[in-house]
Amino acid sequence: MKTIYSILLLLLVANTSIAQNKYLTKSGKITFFSSSPMEDIKAENNQVLSIIDTSNGNMAISILMKSFHFEKALMQEHFNENYVESDKFPKATFKGKITDFESLSTLEKISIAGTITIHGVSKQITIQAAVKKTDDLISLKGDFLVKVADFNIEIPSVVAKNIAKEIKVSFELNHKPYKK
Amino acid sequence: MKKLVFIFLLGFSFQFSAQDLMDLLDDETPKSDEIVTSTFKGTRILNGHSIENRKKKELEFVISHRFGRINLGIEELFGLDQSNIRFAFEYGLTDNLTAGLGRSSFEKTYDGFLKYSLLKQKRGENSFPFAVSLFGSIAAQTLESFDPNFEPTFSERLFYVGQVLIARKMSPSLSVQLTPTFVHRNSVALNADPHDIFALGFGGRINLNKRVSFNAEYYYAFDELVSLTITNSLAFGVDIETGGHVFQIILSNSITMIEKSFITETTGDFFGGDIHFGFNISRTF
Numbered sequence: 227m228k229t230i231y232s233i234l235l236l237l238l239v240a241n242t243s244i245a246q247n248k249y250l251t252k253s254g255k256i257t258f259f260s261s262s263p264m265e266d267i268k269a270e271n272n273q274v275l276s277i278i279d280t281s282n283g284n285m286a287i288s289i290l291m292k293s294f295h296f297e298k299a300l301m302q303e304h305f306n307e308n309y310v311e312s313d314k315f316p317k318a319t320f321k322g323k324i325t326d327f328e329s330l331s332t333l334e335k336i337s338i339a340g341t342i343t344i345h346g347v348s349k350q351i352t353i354q355a356a357v358k359k360t361d362d363l364i365s366l367k368g369d370f371l372v373k374v375a376d377f378n379i380e381i382p383s384v385v386a387k388n389i390a391k392e393i394k395v396s397f398e399l400n401h402k403p404y405k406k
Numbered sequence: 407m408k409k410l411v412f413i414f415l416l417g418f419s420f421q422f423s424a425q426d427l428m429d430l431l432d433d434e435t436p437k438s439d440e441i442v443t444s445t446f447k448g449t450r451i452l453n454g455h456s457i458e459n460r461k462k463k464e465l466e467f468v469i470s471h472r473f474g475r476i477n478l479g480i481e482e483l484f485g486l487d488q489s490n491i492r493f494a495f496e497y498g499l500t501d502n503l504t505a506g507l508g509r510s511s512f513e514k515t516y517d518g519f520l521k522y523s524l525l526k527q528k529r530g531e532n533s534f535p536f537a538v539s540l541f542g543s544i545a546a547q548t549l550e551s552f553d554p555n556f557e558p559t560f561s562e563r564l565f566y567v568g569q570v571l572i573a574r575k576m577s578p579s580l581s582v583q584l585t586p587t588f589v590h591r592n593s594v595a596l597n598a599d600p601h602d603i604f605a606l607g608f609g610g611r612i613n614l615n616k617r618v619s620f621n622a623e624y625y626y627a628f629d630e631l632v633s634l635t636i637t638n639s640l641a642f643g644v645d646i647e648t649g650g651h652v653f654q655i656i657l658s659n660s661i662t663m664i665e666k667s668f669i670t671e672t673t674g675d676f677f678g679g680d681i682h683f684g685f686n687i688s689r690t691f
Contacts, residue, residue, distance in 0.1 A: 252434060275431045286427035292440065299461030299501075300690055307444050308616045308647070313578045321424040340424065382617065384648050 247281040249364045249401035256289060256397045258372075260390040267301060267389065269294040276399045278364055283327025285338060287320040287399070309379050310345050318344040320351075331359045336366075347377045355397075362403055369396040442527035445537060445575040446583075448652040449496065449504070449521075450686055451609035452623045452641040453660055453668045456583060457539040457573040459523050460498035460690070468494045468508070470686040472661045477679035485683060492663045510664060517664045519543035519567075527575060541569040545666050553595070562593040565666035569607075579613035587625065589670050595633040603629040603670050611645065619645045621654070625669045639672045654686040 254274030260267040271294045276287040291312040296302040306312040322340015326333060339352045355368035371392045374381060381389050446456035449466070460466050470492045474485030482488065494508030494517075502523040509516050525538040545565040566589070573583035585607030594601060609623040623641045630636040641658035659674030660667075661682050674680030 250434065252436065273436075275434060277427045277431055277434075279427060284424045284427055286424050286431055288428065288431040288435065290435075299464065303444055311616075319428065321428055323424065380616075382648070 247279055248404040249278045249280065250404035251276050251399050251401045254287070254397065254399040256395065258294075259394045259396070261394075262388055262390045264388040267296070269296045269302070269305065271295070274397070274399065276366075276401060277404065278324070278401055280327060280330060280364070283324040285320070285322050285324055285340070289318040291316060291318060309381070315344075315346045318342070322351075322353075330357060330364065333357060338366075342372075344372070344377045345379050349376055364401040366399045366401070367397065369394055371395070437531055439528045439530040439532050442529060442537070442575050445527070445573050445581045446611055447619060447645045447647055448654060448686070448688060450654065451583060451611065452621050452643045452654065452656050452686075453639060453658060453663055454585060454607055454609065454623055454625065454665060455519075455521060455539075455541050455569065455571060456609070457523065457537050457571045459502060459504045459521055459539070460496060462498045462501045464498045465691045466496045466688050467691070468492075468496060468506075468686060468688045470494075470663045470684065472656075472658070472663060472682045472684035474661075474682065475674065475679070476681045476683060490661050490663070508664070510662060510667075512662050512667070513547045514549040515545050515547045515664065515667070517543055517545040517666075521571075527573075536572055536574040539571040539573075541567070541571060541665075543567045543665060545664055556593075558593055564592045566590040566592075567665040567669075569665065579619075581611050583607070583609040585609065585625075587665065587669055589666050591666070591670075594631070598632045600629045600631070603627055603631075605669050607669075614644075617647045621645060627670060631670060634671060635673055636670070637672050637675055639668045640676045651690075652686075652688050656684040656686065657681050658684065 252275050253272055254276045255270065255272050256274050257268065257270045271289060273293045274287065274289050278285045291310050292306055294305065296305065320340055320342045322338050324336055324338050326336055334356060335354060336357045337352055337354050341348050342351045353368060353370050355366040358365040372395055373392050375391065446458050449456060449458050449460065472490045474482055474488030476484045478485050490510060490512040492508050492510040494506050496504055496506035498504050504521045506519045519542065521539055521541045523539045525534065527537040528534040547563050568588045570586050571583060573581060575581045587605040587607055589603045589605065591601055605625050605627040607623065607625045611619045611621040613619045621643050625639040627636065627638060637659060639658065639660045641656055641660065643654055643656035646653045659676040659680050659682065660672040662668045662671065674682065
């Protein structure tokens with residue numbers, strides 16, 4: 227057992243030489259925007275958690291649905307109660323991998339491929355992001371479209387004109403080096 | 407402990423997969439309390455108020471109807487020929503304080519109320535099992551239905567109601583409310599009529615689906631007016647939500663829609679067929 231500990235400890239020490247390989251943010255910003263002939267609906271979440279492991283390009287994002295703020299309180303209530311059912315599905319998540327993660331510092335644009343889960347439904351997705359990397363910051367910025375119907379979110383016919391079929395999701399995630 | 411250290415070291419010795427990263431995010435998620443929302447869809451359970459308030463700067467226009475008794479038969483089109491209407495503006499002064507002004511055609515009564523959300527039901531670190539709102543209203547009856555020998559002053563036309571609304575969302579689909587109520591009337595028809603009446607309300611809702619719920623409400627009055635043959639107020643109904651509207655369809659033995667009145671002046675026998683069909687429509691601006 228002792229030997230195993232020693233080996234693990236050694237590995238840990240070895241790992242610390244590339245210690246700053248995880249970057250985290252707890253205040254990532256995600257907004258979504260629905261534009262329809264009847265009305266525009268916008269919501270913003272400033273408490274998005276996101277983490278990148280630069281040693282292998284893995285990435286995870288966790289979004290608390292109840293942290294989305296809408297212009298009208300009633301919209302927020304309907305969003306949580308009727309559409310995404312936040313009591314049943316409190317979080318949306320993304321798990322994926324940055325392609326070309328080795329050249330993060332030199333590239334300006336990257337793509338991230340992975341699985342997005344909203345309302346309990348998972349889908350494969352590839353997202354393009356503008357990247358900026360310095361020693362103490364990895365910034366990812368971009369947007370993508372989400373089809374409401376893909377995630378089993380019902381929109382009743384009475385309000386179908388008020389809600390877009392495709393929602394534009396924008397993100398701005400400024401990761402800082404993660405220290406345990 | 408050894409095991410923990412082992413797992414800890416093991417975790418650090420290998421590269422993180424996306425799932426490990428997700429677990430790490432879960433650990434990093436700030437622990438915060440979550441306020442339980444949407445205990446009821448609307449600001450009324452049926453006749454009486456629910457704990458729900460309008461949010462700051464939201465203006466709600468509420469139109470309510472109660473028709474005559476269903477057992478009046480076809481001649482009165484099952485009560486539809488008669489109706490009591492109340493319309494009201496209700497406004498969120500803050501997220502927790504709502505003010506309302508209404509007017510009922512029955513006895514030409516004006517009413518004003520304030521409702522304050524005192525405590526919220528919470529989940530999480532500092533969880534709290536139920537929500538409490540305070541409700542106070544004044545109603546002024548302007549119809550000359552008083553004894554001809556009695557010329558009431560303005561103050562003698564007034565009624566006061568105080569309520570403590572205590573509600574708990576038991577599950578996403580089941581909510582219940584207890585409503586201790588105090589009603590004071592400045593003048594009474596008979597000397598034997600009490601000026602003060604205590605009552606206890608029971609209410610609840612069950613969601614039938616995401617947009618429709620079944621609601622029930624009952625007020626038990628501990629004191630009764632003797633000038634009327636009083637029954638307790640009972641109501642059943644459904645909430646239907648369509649975008650900016652909540653539409654409530656109601657069957658009740660009360661024809662009035664303000665507290666002083668349906669809690670203390672209901673005379674219908676629900677199971678004898680003295681049922682008033684009615685609805686509440688609200689539009690939020």
